[in-house]
Amino acid sequence: MSDRKKRHRPPYIRVLMLALVTAMTFQSSQAADSVTTPVPDTLTWTVPFGVGGGTDVWARFMSHWVGESLENRPAIVINNVPGGGSITGANLFYSRARSNGAEMIVTSASTQYPAMLKDPRVRFDYSRWTPIIAAPTGGVVYAQSSMGGDLKEVLEHLRQHESKFGAQTPTGLELPILLAFDMLGLQVDPVFGMRSRGEGRLAFERGEAGIDFQTTSAYFSSVTPLVKSGQAVPLFSLGVMNDDNVIVRDPAFPDLPTFSELYLAQPGTRRDDMAYQVYHKFFASGYALQKLLLVPKDIDASLLATYRDAAKKLAENPEFLEAARQRIGPYDPVTGDVAARQLEAAMQMSQTRRQWIVDWLKQKHGIRVVTQ
C-alpha cells in the first residue's frame, strides 16, 4: 500500500479496515500454518469435584505450575462442578465447553471408571478429549498384624478367614483392589458406604476392618506410623506402569512385592487371562493415569502443541518435581503423546471384558451395575 493511496482514504476507513484485518487474522489463524495461536489470557479448568477434595487440591496445585510454565502466564480459574461422583460436571463440560483452548477439564479415576463401565448417566466421551498432563499414583494394601508376622502367614490367614474392607462404592477407586483380593483367593468382604479412603482407614484403625488400602501419599502420612507401632503389616503394592504398559515394582516401595508378582506366581495364571486383563485396564485408567488434565481434541493443533511443550518442560522442572514428590509421591507425570496413547489403550474396553466385570460384581458381591 503506497503512501499516496493512503492519503486519499478518510481516516475512519483505515481504522475500519485495520479492525477488519485484525479480526480476520484472529478468525483464520486456525488455517494459517505458520502462525501459532496465542495462549488465551484466562484458562478455565472445570473440576467435577467439590472444593478441598483430592482432585481439587491436585488441580489447584497444578494450576499454579502450569500457569508458570506457559509464556504469557495465563490466569487459571478453577470451576468446581460437583455432583454424581464427577459425572455431572464431566457431562456439562462435554456438552458446553468450546474448543477454543481456554477450557480444560480435570478428571480422576471416578470419572474414568463410569465411562469404561458405560454408566447410563455418562454422556461424555473420552475419545473426544486429549490429555495434556497426567499424574500417576500407587498404593499399598495392608492388614492387621494380628493375622500373622509375614506376608505368607497373613495371606494364608486371609484365605482361610473372612475379613472386612471399608470401601466407598463398588465401581469406584477400589474396584481393581476388590478384584485383586479375589484373584489372590482372599476372603475379603467389602463394606460399602465409606465417604473417603480416610474413613476406610479409620475403620481399620478401630479394628472393624481387617484389611485396607491407601494411595501412596496417604500411606506415608497415616499408615507408616501404624506399621511402625506394629498394628499394621504391609502386604503388597499395586506397582507402577512402565512405558511398555507392563506393571513393575513401585519406586516408592522397592521392597514390597506388587500384586502382579503375587498373582502371576500362582499356578495357572497368565498375563493374558481375562481377570488379569481386566485388572490391568482398571489399573491403567485409575492409577497409572489417576488424575488427568484434558482439552477437547479439536482445539487448534499449534495451541495443543504449546500446551504439551509446556507440560513437558514442567515434567523436567526440578522445582516442580520436588514439590510434586511431597504431595503425590515419587511418580513422574506423564505428558503429551505418551499420556494420550496410554489413555486411549486404557479406556478401550471390549464388550466381553465389560460384561465379565459386570457379571463378576453380580456374582461375587451381589452388586447390580446398570450399563448402557
Next chain:
Amino acid sequence: MLESMLSGVGQILTVSHILYMCLGVSVGLLVGIIPGLGGIAGMALLLPFLYGMEPGLALGMLMGMVAVIPTGDTFASVLMGIPGSSSSQATVMDGFPLAKQGQAARALSSAFLSSLCGGVIGALILTVFILMARPLVLGFSSSELFVLTMLGLAMVAVLSGGQLFKGIAACGLGLLVGAMGTAPATGEFRLNLGVEYLFDGIPLVVLGLGIFAIPEIIELMIQKSSIAREQAGLGKGWKRGVQDVWQNRGLVARCAGIGSIIGTIPGLAGSVVDWLTYGYASRTVKGEKHFGQGDIRGVIAPESANNACACGAMVPTLLFGVPGSGTAAIFLGGLLLLGLEPGVSMITTHLDLTYNIIWSLALANILGAAFCLILARPVAQLTRVPFALIAPVITMLVLFAAYQATRSLGDWYSLIAIGAIGLLFKQAGWSRPAFLIGFVLAPGAETYFYQSIQFNGLAGFMRPGVLIILLITALALLYPLGKKLLARRRDTASEKVETTSVVERTQATWGVVDVILVVGMLLIAALSWYDVRDISFIAHVFPMLSIVFLGGGALAVALQIRTEGAIRVEQPALQELCWLAGLLMVIVVASVLGFVSTAALGSLLFLTFVAKARWLTIVLITLGIVAFLLGMQSLLSLHYPSGLLDALVFSGP
C-alpha cells in the same frame, strides 16, 4: 508440649498473623452473612492466595474464615428466617419469632455472645483434648455412630410436643426424602423419579430454605406488615441479650461442651448438634418455656454449640484426615495445599501448628463475634422496614442461596416443592424440625446401620458405648413422661410447665390441610414402595422403614381425628399456595430471561404495583439487588441461570 504451646502463642500474636487472620475473618463473615454461600465460597476466595504462603500465616487466615461462618449466618436466620447454612437451622426456630416480636437486637446480641463463648470454650477444651482424643475417636465404631443418629431422631419426639404422630409422619417423610438418590450400600439408584438432578438427593440448604424460609416469606407477604410486629423496645434489646447470656451461663457452658464433643465424632455432621442442644435446652431449662415461639434459650443453646462444634471438628480432621463437617472438609483441602498431611504428626512434630490452629480459632471467634455485636444493633432496624419493601430482596436472596447449592435449575424446583410441604406443615401445625431432622439423619442412620451390621453383627449393639447412648436416648424420650407422672401426682394444674416447642392443644383438632397431608403422605408412601420394590434388599430396607414411619404416622393421625372426636378448625392455605405459585412463575421467568434481569424486573414491578413505594426507593432497591448479584458474580466467579435477557444486558466476566 509446653514449648509447642508457647511457640503456638508466639505464632499467633504477631502483627502479620493477626492481619491475615482479620482478612480470613472478614471473608468468613461475608460468606457467612450471605445465605447459601458458606465455607466453600470462602475457601474459593482464599485458595488463590494460599499456595506458597508461609504455613503459619496461611493457617491463621484459613481458621479465621472457618471459625466465624457459624457466627455470621445468624443474621439471616434471626432477621429473615433464612437458615443460611446447616449450622443455623435450629437458631431459626426461636430467633425469627423473637425478631417478629421486635426483639431482633436481643436475639442477635445473645446469639453472638453465645457464639463467642462457645467458640472460646470449644478452643479451651480442644487444647487439652486434642492430645488424648485419639482413643475417643477410635472408640466410636459404626455401632455407636448408628445409635447416635437414633438419639438425634429421638429429638423428633422431643420437638413435636403434644403432636407425636404428626411428628413421626413428618420425620418419616424427611427420612424418605433423605433416602432419595443412591443407596450407600450398593450404589443402586432409588426414588429419583428418573430425574438426573435427584441422583444426588436434594441438597440440605435447599431443604432448609424451603421448609423454613418460604412459608415465613409468604406469611409476611400476606400480612403486609414489617417483620417486627411489636415495635416497642427495639433499641434496648442489645443489653438484654447480654444479660440473657449471663443468666444462662450454665446452659452456654453445657451446650459448648456437648458441641465440642459431638464435633470430634467424624461423620456426624454439625447439623445434628444444634438440634441436639436445642432439644436438650427445651427439655432441661427451668421456669416458663415457650420454645418455638421466641424463647431466648432456643437461640443461646444452638449458637453456643455450633461454634464449639467447629472447634471439635478439627480433631478428626487434624488427627485422622477425616473431616468432621463440611467446612472441615474444605479446611482439609487447604491443609493439603499447604503441604501439610494430617495424621499423628499433628500432635507430635507439628504440635506447634496444631496449637496455632486451635488458638487462631479462639481469637477468630472473639474478633468475629465482636464485629457482629457492633453490627447487630443497626442491622436489627431492618425488621422495622415494611416487609413489602424488603420482600424482593429476601426473595432474591433465597433464590440466590438455593441456586448456589448445586447451580442447577433443579435447586429451584425442589425449593418450591419443599416450600409447598413447609407451607402445609406450617398451616396445620405439623413439626417442620421433625421433617428436617429426619432428612439430615437419613444417610447417617442408613449407612451406619448397614456398616455396623456388616462389621460387628448384632454383637455390636452390646458394646458399652452403644448402651450408654441408648440409655441417654431412653432418658430423652421418657423424661417428660416421668415428669408428667410426677407432676400429676403432685398437682394436676401444673400442666402449663410442660409445654414444650409446640402449643399443647387440649382438644384434638383437624382441618382441610391435615386431610390433604394425610392423603398425600399415604400416596407418597405407596408410590415410594412401588419405586423401591425391585432393588436389592440392603438398598431398600431403609426406604421401607421410612415408609413405615410415614404411612404409620399418617394413619395414626387419621385415626386420632376419627376416634377422638376432633374439632374442625379453619386451616387457610389457598392464598398461601397462590403466592407459592407466583414464586414458581418467577422461577420459570428467571430460567428463560436470566436471573439478574428477572430479579431487577421483578423488584421493579413488585415495588411499583404491590408495595406502591416511592420511585426513589424503587430505583435504589432494584439497583442494590443488581449490584449485589453482579458483584457476587465477579467476586466469587458464581454462575446464575443466564437466559435471553441476561446474555444481552449483563454479559458476565
